[in-house]
Amino acid sequence: MTPITGATRLYGLLGDPIAQVRAPGLLNPVLAGRGSDAVLVPVHVPAADLRPVVAGLRQVANLHGLLVTVPHKAALLALADRATDRARLAGSVNALRREPDGTWSADTFDGDGFVRGLLAAGHDPRGRRVCLVGAGGAGSAIAVALLDAGVAGLHLADTDPDRLAALGGRLSAAYPGRVEAASRPRLADADLAVNATPLGLRPDDPPPFAVADLPAHAVVADIIMSPAETALLRAARERGLPAHPGEPMLAHQIDAYLDFFGL
Amino acid sequence: MTPITGATRLYGLLGDPIAQVRAPGLLNPVLAGRGSDAVLVPVHVPAADLRPVVAGLRQVANLHGLLVTVPHKAALLALADRATDRARLAGSVNALRREPDGTWSADTFDGDGFVRGLLAAGHDPRGRRVCLVGAGGAGSAIAVALLDAGVAGLHLADTDPDRLAALGGRLSAAYPGRVEAASRPRLADADLAVNATPLGLRPDDPPPFAVADLPAHAVVADIIMSPAETALLRAARERGLPAHPGEPMLAHQIDAYLDFFGL
Numbered sequence: 141m142t143p144i145t146g147a148t149r150l151y152g153l154l155g156d157p158i159a160q161v162r163a164p165g166l167l168n169p170v171l172a173g174r175g176s177d178a179v180l181v182p183v184h185v186p187a188a189d190l191r192p193v194v195a196g197l198r199q200v201a202n203l204h205g206l207l208v209t210v211p212h213k214a215a216l217l218a219l220a221d222r223a224t225d226r227a228r229l230a231g232s233v234n235a236l237r238r239e240p241d242g243t244w245s246a247d248t249f250d251g252d253g254f255v256r257g258l259l260a261a262g263h264d265p266r267g268r269r270v271c272l273v274g275a276g277g278a279g280s281a282i283a284v285a286l287l288d289a290g291v292a293g294l295h296l297a298d299t300d301p302d303r304l305a306a307l308g309g310r311l312s313a314a315y316p317g318r319v320e321a322a323s324r325p326r327l328a329d330a331d332l333a334v335n336a337t338p339l340g341l342r343p344d345d346p347p348p349f350a351v352a353d354l355p356a357h358a359v360v361a362d363i364i365m366s367p368a369e370t371a372l373l374r375a376a377r378e379r380g381l382p383a384h385p386g387e388p389m390l391a392h393q394i395d396a397y398l399d400f401f402g403l
Numbered sequence: 404m405t406p407i408t409g410a411t412r413l414y415g416l417l418g419d420p421i422a423q424v425r426a427p428g429l430l431n432p433v434l435a436g437r438g439s440d441a442v443l444v445p446v447h448v449p450a451a452d453l454r455p456v457v458a459g460l461r462q463v464a465n466l467h468g469l470l471v472t473v474p475h476k477a478a479l480l481a482l483a484d485r486a487t488d489r490a491r492l493a494g495s496v497n498a499l500r501r502e503p504d505g506t507w508s509a510d511t512f513d514g515d516g517f518v519r520g521l522l523a524a525g526h527d528p529r530g531r532r533v534c535l536v537g538a539g540g541a542g543s544a545i546a547v548a549l550l551d552a553g554v555a556g557l558h559l560a561d562t563d564p565d566r567l568a569a570l571g572g573r574l575s576a577a578y579p580g581r582v583e584a585a586s587r588p589r590l591a592d593a594d595l596a597v598n599a600t601p602l603g604l605r606p607d608d609p610p611p612f613a614v615a616d617l618p619a620h621a622v623v624a625d626i627i628m629s630p631a632e633t634a635l636l637r638a639a640r641e642r643g644l645p646a647h648p649g650e651p652m653l654a655h656q657i658d659a660y661l662d663f664f665g666l
Contacts, residue, residue, distance in 0.1 A: 141404035144431055146424035146445045153409075158465060161409035168407050181411045181444055182465060189462035196459015199452035202421060202445060250458075 141180065142172040149178040149194075150202050151401065154193075154216070155209035158184035160366055162273040162390055163207055170394060176403045180207065187211050194219050198244065205401045210338070213248070215278025220246035226288070229310055230280040235400055249396040251285025254363065257388025258332075263359050266281040266290035268331035273297045273326045273348045275307045278363055278389075279336030279394065283307065287315045294318060297325035297349075334361045340370035351375040362386055405435040410588050412441040414664065417456075417479070418472035421447035423629055425653055426470055433657060436590065438666045443470065457482050461507065468500040468664045473601070476511070476540025483509035489551070492573055493543040498634050498663055510663060512656040513541045514548025517626065520651025521595075526622050529553035531594035536560045536611045538570045538584075541626055542653075543597030546570065550578045557581060560588035560612075590616040597624045603633035614638040625649055 275298035308321030360376035496509035538561035571584030623639035624647035
């Protein structure tokens with residue numbers, strides 16, 4: 141860790157809960173290694189308190205940026221002054237930076253990090269059929285990145301019909317003919333199945349989808365980082381399917397964060 | 404430094420300017436040495452933005468306390484839910500902690516730290532006549548602590564007549580017959596003269612008072628920490644008077660902060 145002085149630049153990671161977040165533990169040693177006088181601290185904010193907290197943080201002159209995790213990724217898009225096309229398409233942001241004029245610009249790196257992690261593990265999604273379960277903050281960003289990476293078809297499943305219809309509508313307009321949305325996952329012809337729901341964080345969670353219903357060649361990916369092997373990934377491994385864990389999605393975002401923040 | 408994780412407790416130091424503050428550099432290594440999973444970060448807040456920033460920080464669930472420096476010490480007294488008698492008498496706080504019920508309690512340790520630093524340097528103020536220049540956030544807390552430490556008389560000087568009258572009135576009521584307030588310092592019979600103004604932070608500042616007008620046995624103290632030897636302290640040294648620097652006031656508050664925050 142870099143020693144913190146009065147001149148250290150602040151970055152905050154907003155989430156609820158917060159104790160489990162991994163980004164401070166990963167990013168701060170990288171900042172120290174680069175000699176950046178900057179620190180990322182966890183900021184625990186319940187959803188009901190988000191607006192006054194963000195209003196206050198905007199006035200903190202040495203706070204130069206924010207990372208965002210569950211459940212604030214959609215809400216922060218609305219509170220940013222501008223966002224990239226991919227963030228608006230996803231309806232979700234996970235990073236904001238203060239510009240020199242005091243306004244805040246937002247982007248999402250979840251999808252890019254997820255796809256880079258897949259590629260690094262040898263699972264190129266181009267031309268594949270993907271079943272993505274979970275249309276929340278991370279899931280929506282992953283959907284956009286998978287479509288940008290050239291998947292043949294994206295089947296999007298979520299149990300919240302309003303959320304599913306909103307994201308499905310935006311994606312169908314932007315990527316005609318490649319997107320399908322339904323309340324239940326279509327697994328039978330999926331080359332890659334992704335869990336982007338919180339199911340698996342707790343030991344007694346039901347599985348987000350049935351590994352048994354996938355083809356024998358399918359890759360199973362989970363974005364949950366803790367536990368490192370979820371029940372879903374264990375089921376995939378036991379069936380002999382390639383299992384892709386959550387950690388690479390974050391690890392492959394670190395460089396993108398540093399670029400975005402100019403660190 | 405303790406590695407920062409999602410579970411690390413946050414403490415903020417509010418001030419404007421902020422780059423020069425010493426408390427994070429002093430306190431964080433102490434926290435690490437004690438194995439406390441807590442970090443103090445600088446929070447740069449201009450006076451005009453204080454209210455929304457504090458309103459936001461109050462809703463940050465893992466922010467457990469604040470330290471306060473120039474120019475916010477009086478304003479934070481008004482924003483706290485309760486304060487100690489000495490803080491209300493001084494009209495100034497420099498530390499706030501979140502209680503289990505979510506309310507904020509405030510205290511000031513500046514005066515206590517200053518007196519402890521004096522005692523450690525062998526300058527017991529008991530029974531002495533003190534001339535204190537500057538009735539701001541730190542000066543007012545030092546005034547209370549000197550009176551509590553048993554000074555025979557306190558001559559308080561400030562160029563702001565409203566501020567001087569308010570503090571002088573409160574102190575005269577609490578310590579009858581021992582307090583005198585005036586726009587100009589009374590130096591001729593002072594055993595100890597203290598600069599609690601910002602004069603001396605910049606090389607071209609005029610002196611806060613004239614060392615030449617003090618008796619030959621007087622002690623000269625400054626609360627400015629940077630530079631370590633102000634022009635005032637240099638003038639005292641050159642005249643052969645004991646010169647007491649600003650650093651001990653902060654160093655002698657560290658244990659008090661740790662106690663107050665339960666760290």
